Structure formats: structure tokens, C-alpha cells
Amino acid sequence: MSDDQIPLADPPFDAAESDDARHRERMAKKKVVRDRMLASKATAKGLLVVHTGTGKGKSTAAFGMVLRCIGHGFPVAIVQFVKGAKTTAERDFLEGFPDLVTIRAMGEGFTWETQDRERDIASARKAWEVAKGFLADPTLHMVVLDEINIVLRYGYLEVAEVIDAVTARPAGQHAVLTGRNAPEALIEAADLVTEMKMIKHPFRAGIGPQPGVEF
Amino acid sequence: MSDDQIPLADPPFDAAESDDARHRERMAKKKVVRDRMLASKATAKGLLVVHTGTGKGKSTAAFGMVLRCIGHGFPVAIVQFVKGAKTTAERDFLEGFPDLVTIRAMGEGFTWETQDRERDIASARKAWEVAKGFLADPTLHMVVLDEINIVLRYGYLEVAEVIDAVTARPAGQHAVLTGRNAPEALIEAADLVTEMKMIKHPFRAGIGPQPGVEF
Numbered sequence: 098m099s100d101d102q103i104p105l106a107d108p109p110f111d112a113a114e115s116d117d118a119r120h121r122e123r124m125a126k127k128k129v130v131r132d133r134m135l136a137s138k139a140t141a142k143g144l145l146v147v148h149t150g151t152g153k154g155k156s157t158a159a160f161g162m163v164l165r166c167i168g169h170g171f172p173v174a175i176v177q178f179v180k181g182a183k184t185t186a187e188r189d190f191l192e193g194f195p196d197l198v199t200i201r202a203m204g205e206g207f208t209w210e211t212q213d214r215e216r217d218i219a220s221a222r223k224a225w226e227v228a229k230g231f232l233a234d235p236t237l238h239m240v241v242l243d244e245i246n247i248v249l250r251y252g253y254l255e256v257a258e259v260i261d262a263v264t265a266r267p268a269g270q271h272a273v274l275t276g277r278n279a280p281e282a283l284i285e286a287a288d289l290v291t292e293m294k295m296i297k298h299p300f301r302a303g304i305g306p307q308p309g310v311e312f
Numbered sequence: 313m314s315d316d317q318i319p320l321a322d323p324p325f326d327a328a329e330s331d332d333a334r335h336r337e338r339m340a341k342k343k344v345v346r347d348r349m350l351a352s353k354a355t356a357k358g359l360l361v362v363h364t365g366t367g368k369g370k371s372t373a374a375f376g377m378v379l380r381c382i383g384h385g386f387p388v389a390i391v392q393f394v395k396g397a398k399t400t401a402e403r404d405f406l407e408g409f410p411d412l413v414t415i416r417a418m419g420e421g422f423t424w425e426t427q428d429r430e431r432d433i434a435s436a437r438k439a440w441e442v443a444k445g446f447l448a449d450p451t452l453h454m455v456v457l458d459e460i461n462i463v464l465r466y467g468y469l470e471v472a473e474v475i476d477a478v479t480a481r482p483a484g485q486h487a488v489l490t491g492r493n494a495p496e497a498l499i500e501a502a503d504l505v506t507e508m509k510m511i512k513h514p515f516r517a518g519i520g521p522q523p524g525v526e527f
Contacts, residue, residue, distance in 0.1 A: 117428075117429050117430065120429045121428065121429070141522070142514075142519050142522065143522075144514055144519070144522055144525055146525065147511075148369065149511075150509070152506040152507065153373075153504065153506050154363065154369055154373035154376075154506050154508065156376070157372075157373040157376030157377055157380075158368075158369035158372040158373040158376055158508075159376070160375075160376035160379050160380075161369075161371070161372030161373055161374070161375035161376035161379070161402070162372055162524060162525055163379075164375050164376070164378075164379050164401075164402055164405055164406075165372075165375075165400075165401045165402050165405075165523075165524050165525070165527065166401075166524040167401075167405055168400070168401030168402055168403075168404045168405035169401045169523050169524055171523070171524050173524075185380075185383070186379075186380040186381075186382075186383025186384045187376070187379055187380050187383055188383075189383045190379055190380075190382055190383035191379075213336065214332050214335045214336070215332065238524055239524055239525075271522065271524060271525055284511065284512070287512060288512065288514045288517065288519060289368065289512055289513060289514050289525075290510075290511035290512040291367040291368050291369050291508050291509065291510060291511060292367065292508075292509040292511050293369065293373075293506050293507075293508060293509075294365070294506065294507040294508075294509050295505075295506060296362075296364075296499065296505035296506060296507050297499070297502060297503065297504055297505040298504060299357075299359055299503045299504050302503065304357050304359070304503060307356070307357065307358075307359055307486065308380075308384050308386070309377060309380050309381040309384055309386050309388075309453055309454055309486060310359055310361065310377055310380070310454075310486055310504075312380065
């Protein structure tokens with residue numbers, strides 16, 4: 098059970114609380130409410146998950162979920178819409194699990210790297226064709242479309258086409274779409290949306306990307 | 313290069329833009345600014361990273377960074393302050409890399425599970441002693457203190473004591489502290505802070521925790 102799993106608002110908290118009996122009683126009540134809530138939930142359902150916002154952790158949390166899937170022995174596919182040929186630690190690592198993980202890095206860098214709109218559109222389409230294949234594959238427990246929101250924002254793919262394919266995926270399959278500026282229609286369609294909000298970023302303090310953190 | 317690495321605000325974007333030359337020029341300018349920014353950064357520095365907020369992805373993104381470290385061959389230690397005996401897919405998985413990853417799940421569940429304040433304080437202290445050992449170990453590239461913010465919020469550990477130990481860690485070591493309600497003093501001390509903000513949560517729609525996503 099992780100902290101991430103508490104959708105309920107915290108009760109008002111009195112830091113000076115010293116009455117253990119009161120604490121116990123409050124916590125017992127919280128447990129009843131929580132157990133009842135969890136018991137009422139349906140069990141297996143493929144979620145449409147969106148990680149957006151300008152903060153860090155969107156792709157990283159998707160990789161954390163991939164790690165959980167590998168731990169369960171569930172097959173996963175990942176399409177990277179922006180990352181390309183250049184290898185990364187996460188890709189190196191995931192390629193060590195060829196029975197469970199398929200990872201296709203099909204980008205050619207950010208659009209300010211390629212500086213060629215036609216080429217960007219062509220590479221986005223190519224990646225999307227591969228993604229559609231994964232979204233139609235009922236053997237996959239999870240499909241990660243990494244940075245697809247960027248491609249959608251620049252209009253390199255049609256939002257409606259992506260939502261249609263994602264919505265039509267097998268019922269038990271989780272789809273995780275990452276990248277800043279997720280389109281409103283995608284947020285509407287999603288089951289779980291987290292905005293990674295930048296509170297403090299080391300680049301602003303003159304600190305560059307760190308291996309193990311950023312790549 | 314990941315989307316997470318763009319601290320700059322996006323330029324105004326015209327979806328109908330059809331002038332490829334203008335696009336190329338704009339992107340070329342963006343590239344110059346970005347390359348200059350990256351070139352100006354110092355290279356190796358251990359970051360103090362905080363993942364907070366009520367949304368999902370705080371621990372998950374920390375596990376994504378652990379995965380990157382393993383990909384690089386960097387040793388990592390993880391102390392879980394809330395998760396305990398019950399095994400999880402991520403722990404199962406990480407225990408498969410005993411040369412690189414040390415994971416100690418030292419919690420006894422959330423405080424509304426144990427309903428015993430004294431026991432919670434004792435288990436938090438025990439976990440903290442282990443964490444201090446890791447924070448003093450210069451061979452570790454990254455130390456993850458999972459859900460420590462929860463323990464801090466309930467006053468089971470002193471914020472000042474934690475900040476002192478974290479600040480005194482070896483210069484090249486990354487420390488990643490997760491959990492909602494990160495104390496203000498910790499945010500002040502951190503290099504990188506992301507708030508995971510809940511936009512939509514499937515529990516609210518009657519959907520329970522899913523293997524591979526939540527655990």
C-alpha cells in the first residue's frame with residue numbers, strides 16, 4: 098500500500114497531539130473508512146493514465162510502473178516518440194528483459210533539435226503506427242507512449258485519432274501517455290491524470306543533467 | 313534528452329503554422345538558447361530531490377530513477393519508511409540486483425493501519441538509523457528515503473535532524489525524499505522539487521488499485 102493510494106483528504110492534524118488513545122481512535126476510524134472504500138472497488142481494469150505538467154518525473158514514473166510490471170511478470174511495450182537513436186540507461190536496462198519488455202525509441206530528438214517539420218511529422222506517424230499495433234495487442238499488460246503529448250501539441254498527430262485507438266484498446270490493458278501539455282480531450286478521456294508541477298529545478302540554479310537522475 | 317529537462321517556458325505556439333521556414337528558424341533559435349544553457353551547467357553534483365503532493369507518481373518516479381542508476385551500474389540504497397513486511401512487485405524486482413541495490417522496507421504500514429503511535433515512532437527511528445548509515449556511505453550514488461515525508465509530518469522524526477544528515481551526505485550522492493506534505497524547510501534545502509498534483513484519480517470513479525500501476 099503506497100502513499101500514492103490515498104485519495105482521501107488528510108484529517109486535520111494537530112502536531113502537538115499527545116493523547117495516544119485519541120490518536121488510536123482517530124486512526125481506527127480512518128482505517129474503517131479506507132477498508133470500506135477499497136473493498137468497494139472493482140478489481141481488474143486497464144487504466145488510461147496521463148502524466149503531464151512542466152515538472153520532472155513524467156517519463157520516470159512511467160518507467161517506475163514498467164518496473165512494477167516486470168516484477169509481476171507482466172509484458173509491457175514502450176514507444177518513445179521523442180527519444181531516438183542515442184541510448185539511455187533506462188533503455189539499456191529494459192533491453193535486458195526481452196521476454197517482458199519491448200522498447201522502441203522512434204523519435205529523432207525534440208523538434209528544436211531536428212529543425213525539420215516534415216521529418217518530425219513523418220517520424221511521429223511511424224512511431225504511431227507501431228504504437229497502434231501495441232494498443233491492439235491483448236497480451237500486453239501495459240503500453241507506454243512516452244512523450245506523445247509533445248507530438249500531439251505540435252499537431253504532428255491528430256488528438257482524435259490517438260484517443261480513438263487508446264479507447265479501443267483491450268479492456269485489461271493499461272495505457273500510459275506522458276509529456277507536458279496533454280490535450281484537454283485526452284485528460285477528459287483518462288482515468289488517472291497527474292500533473293508533475295515544477296516547484297524547484299536544478300537547471301535554474303546552474304546545475305546540469307545528472308546521470309541516474311535525468312538519464 | 314527528455315522532456316523533463318526543459319525548464320524553459322515553451323514559446324507561444326501557433327497550431328496552424330504552416331510556414332516550414334519560419335518553424336525551422338524558430339527551432340534553430342530555441343536550440344541555440346538550449347545548447348548554451350546546457351553548456352553552462354556544472355557536471356557532477358549530488359542532488360537533493362523531493363517528490364511531494366497528493367498525486368500519484370512520487371515513489372514511482374523514485375523507482376524510475378533507481379532503474380536509471382541500475383542501467384548505469386551505480387549502487388543505490390532505498391529505505392521504505394511506511395511499506396513493511398508485505399512484499400511488492402518493485403521490491404521483488406529490485407532484490408534481483410543485490411550487487412547494486414539495497415532495499416530495506418522498514419515500515420509497518422500507515423499509521424491508521426498500526427493504530428499505535430509509540431510503535432510508529434519506534435519503527436520510524438529504526439528506519440532512520442539505517443537511512444543515516446546510507447547517507448554517510450560515499451559508495452552510494454543514490455539514496456531513496458521513500459515516504460519519509462509522512463513520518464516527518466506526523467512528528468515521528470525531527471525535520472532538522474533529517475535535513476542535517478541529508479545536507480552532510482557525500483557531495484556526489486543523490487538523495488530522493490518522497491511523500492506528501494514535505495516540510496517547508498526540506499523544500500527550502502532541496503535542489504529539485506516536484507509536486508505530483510492529482511488531477512484525476514481512479515479511486516474517485518470506483519476503480520481500485522491495479523497491479524503494475526499501484527503495486
